[in-house]
Amino acid sequence: MLTKYYRVLLLKIRKLADKIRKIPAPVAKKWTIGVLLGGFLFFGIFYLSIYFGLWGKIPAEAELKELKQNEATEVFASEGELIGKYYIFDRQPVLYQELPQHLIDALIATEDIRFYDHDGIDSRSLARVFFKTILMGDETSGGGSTITLQLAKNLFGRQDYGYLSIVVNKVRESIIARRLESIYSKKEIINLYFNTVPFSDNTYGIESASRKFFNTTTSNLTLEQAATLVGTLKASHYYNPRLFPERSKERRNVVLFQMEKYGFLPQEEYKKAREQPITMKYQFFSNNGGIAPYFRSQLKKDVKAILDTLTNGEGEPYNIYRDGLQIHTTIDYEMQVLAEEAMTEHMTALQAQFEKSWGKRAPWKREKLLKEALAQTPQYKSLEKAGWEKEKIMDSLHKKTEMELFDWGKKEMISASIADSVQHYMKFLNMGMINLEPSTGAVKSWVGGINHKYFKYDHVQQSRRQVGSTFKPVVYTAAVDAGIDPCTYYSVREVSYEGGWTPSNSDDDIDPYLNYPMPTALSKSINTIAVKVLYDVGLNNVLTQAQKMGFPPDIPRYPSIALGTAEMSVADLAGSYASYANNGRFAKPFYITKIQDKYGNIIVEFKPQVAKKPAFSNTTGQVMIEMMKETVNSGTAARLRFKYALPNDIAGKTGTTQDNRDGWFVGITPNLVSVTWAGSDDHRIGFPSTYIGQGANSALPAFALLMQKMNADPQFEEITGARFGSPSPTVQMMLACEPEKRDDFLERLFTNKDRPKRKSGNTGEKKGLFSKIKGIFKKKN
CATH class of the missing domain: 1.10.287 (Helix Hairpins)
Structure with missing residues (x-):
């Protein structure tokens, strides 16, 4: 035209x-x-x-010999799958040898059939354009721009010179084109062109376009795919195959026709190719979309910090957006996909259950909470800083406009105010889930939240929440490793401690005359017994045990830690729990294996960080695995068996915090440790009941769904089919005890169950008169 x-x-x-x-x-x-x-x-x-540069500097030959283009940094999963990019312009370079011949032929036939016969300026084409297009008005005669001229434009862009813009820019490009032809061979120009040409959707270079539109590499492009991408060069938006598939197909067929016309394609092959549909496998690497967005967000922060300590061969700092680096990670691509699917399935159902259970009593509907939330918004603070009165600010925040609000299963534009938006998002539960290899700490999947576009906060590493009953295994580990018999029976009765603290159990109907050994107490997650065991082994010993297992050093020095009042991240908990599946050695979560420059040279490399000394004995480790297997088989995590029918060898621990604010589940298999948290980002909003908020209901199902998906995929057999070793005869004897005992008549007679017993120091609980008498005659072991 x-x-x-x-x-x-x-x-x-x-x-x-x-x-x-x-x-x-x-x-x-x-x-x-x-x-x-x-x-x-x-x-x-x-x-x-x-x-001579009066209209702007023209690059000299020396500059052209050292062309530098911004190149996207790529992030790879453990098997080399591309999972993300960091870039200003989405571009990755390829070598000439990686360009399929049919791709080169498509470009030559469509854009510059005399490419090998001119020196950057095709005089015959220019003459044709002048006489036919300008003088005779023939719009079908084509243009006179060569591949080299287009390359000059791609490399240096165009500037605005008013009415003379086209003339000045064309002349500049012709000068640059001749210089490029004098420096580079025809093959090198083709290679430079494909590495810099803009494609649809803000994509630069053939490699990025191949991966984005067809999820393949340049070298593996089919004839139809190559022709489609070359076809978009005429007008990248107009012929965008994602937006206009029919239009793109017509343009692709024009390219195929040109190839047949100039002898690059046999007629039969042309006829067959032109009938093929355009089949895309679109991969859009954005901050919010694509696979593992929370992981990539955290990874970017970590890599930037690493690069700040390094310089390239020229003594300059690396740039994550420009230098075309290659970041290799431990992420298992397929497991990450399944983990995100499991999260979505579970959280969709949990959110509906959560809202239905709260009903009209929902805390996010309370005016006081909404006003407090609005006062924390950037809009409120900005207007307040500008001197607006509170009433006027609130009026402003209640004015409605068109906006998109996230919801499970739908995203739609509605008329809503900022206040409506804040109230809407207050109700959402979120999740953090990590899966790692216990022997190395290598992170296999990382789900930091429910939707990165709307909820940026990462719940794997950034968020620190009370861990609830997931800390109890540490208490029992310290006790067993200190020599306390796992078959020691403890009463479930409440006891008051110094300062008036009287921990209670979540189940108010539990029989106060029951006595449980450690395996049963842990599997049922009995609070009163966990505290008694802590007092028996000693607070300092429990803290020392936690330190050996790699827990954060800032655990508060209070007995309440037995019930999980310490705050930790999902990643912290996972690394420490790895010690149970790794012979007592904790493994710090790691996810970067190496970073390479664009030439493939290794800049920095990382190895697993695993504790040199075990945190507990092998016997203790076996005891704890057996106790946590009991939690899965018949305890608080039993729904893994009866609801989800998982046949795998699994040890685990559920956790629920005060007022049902946090739900946790830790799943341990011989080759995988999984930690899941679920809850509200607003600490004032908890689950409406323990039935919904308990870790077995709020967190465990995400792990269960993931394991079901992995069980159905043979490639995960090494994880799903792994079995814990059989416990030694010694461990079997240590655990050979009745699951419970009940006080007999005399014990009940001499024990006042209605009055908590006061307890201090580091000894066991106070016992009734009959227990004391019985102890005199008890045989020594």
Whole structure:
């Protein structure tokens, strides 16, 4: 289609031709010669002014020899799958050898059939454009831009020179094109072109376009895929295959026709190819979309911090957005996909259950909570800083406008105010889940939240929440490792401790005359017994045990830690729990194996950080695995068996915090440790009941669904089919005890169950008179 510029120029030339025809021949001859000489002189001066940089600097040959282009940094999963990019322009370079011949043929046939015959400027094409397009108005005669001219434009862009923009930019590009031709071979120019040309959706370079639209590499592009991408070069948006598939197919077929016309494609192959549909596997690497967005967000922070300590060969700092680095991670691509699917399935159902259970009593509907939340918004603070009165600010925040609000299963534009939006998002539960290899700490999947676009906060590493009963195994580990018999029976009765603290059990109906050994107490997550065991083994010993297992050093020095009042991240808990599946050695979560520059040279490499010394004995480790297997088989995590029918060898621990604010589940298999948290980001909003908020209901199902998906996929057999070793005879004897005992008549008679017993120091609980008498005659072991 003719541009407005060419139409005006054509009109002026024709008017001038009419005037010249009316001038007498002798006068016309002299006038024509004068005009031509003046024109040549003017254009000569004009050309030289551009050549010498009066219209802007033109890159010299030395600069052209060292072309530097911004290149996207790529993030790879453990098997080399591309999972993300960090970039200003989405571009990855490829070598000429990686370009399929049919891709090169498609470009030559469509964009510059005389490419191998000119030196950057195709004079014949330019003459055709001038006479046919400009003078004769033939819009089908084509353009005169060569591949080299297009490369010059791709590399250095165009500037605004007003009415002279097209002329000045064309001349600049012609000068640069000739210089490029004098420096680079035709193959190198083709390679440079494919590495810099812009494709649809803000994509630069053939490799990025191949991965984005077809999820393949350049070297594996089919004929139809290559022709589709080359076809978009005419107008990248207009022929975008994602937005306009039919239009893109028509353009692709034009490319195929050109290839057949110029002998690059046999007629039969052309006829077959043109009938094929465009089948895309679109991969859009954005901060919010794609696989593992929370992981990639955290990874970017970590890599930036690492790069700040390094310099390249020229002594300059690396740039994550420009230098085309390659970041290799431990993420298992397929497991990450399944983990995100499991999270979505579970959280969709849990959110519905959560809202239904709260009903009209929902805390996010309370005016006081909403006002407090609004006062924390950037909009409120900005207006407050500007001097607005509170009432006026609130009025402003209640004005409605069109906005998109997230919800499970739908995203739609509605009329809502900022206040409506804040109230809407207050109700959402969130989740953090990590899966790692216990022997190394290698992170296999990382789900930091329910939707990165709407909830940026990462719940794997950033968030620290009370861990609830998931800390109880540490208490029992310290006790067993200190020599306390796991078959020691403890009463479930409440006891008051110094300071008036009287921990209670979540089940108010539990029989106060029951006595449980440690395996039963842990599997049922009995609070009163966990505290008694802590007092028996000693607070300092429990803290020391936690330190050996790699827990954070800031655990508060209070007996309440037995019930999980310490705050930790999901990642912290996972690394420490790895010790149970790794012979007592905790493994710090790690997820970067190496970072390479764009040439493949290793910049920095990372190895697993596993504790050198075990945190507990092998016997203690076996005891704890057996106790946590009991939690799964018949305790608080039993729904893994009866509801989800998981046959795998699994040890685990559920956790629920005060007022049902946090739900936790830790799943341990021989080759995988999984930690899941679920709850509200607003600490004022908890689950409406323990039935919904307990870790077995709020967190465990995400793990269960993931394991079901992995069980159905043979590639995870090494994880799903792994079995814990059989416990030693010694461990079997240590655990050979009745699951419970009940006080007999005399014990009940001499024990006042209604009055808590006061307890201090580091000894066991106070016992009734009958227990004391019985202890005198008890045989020594």
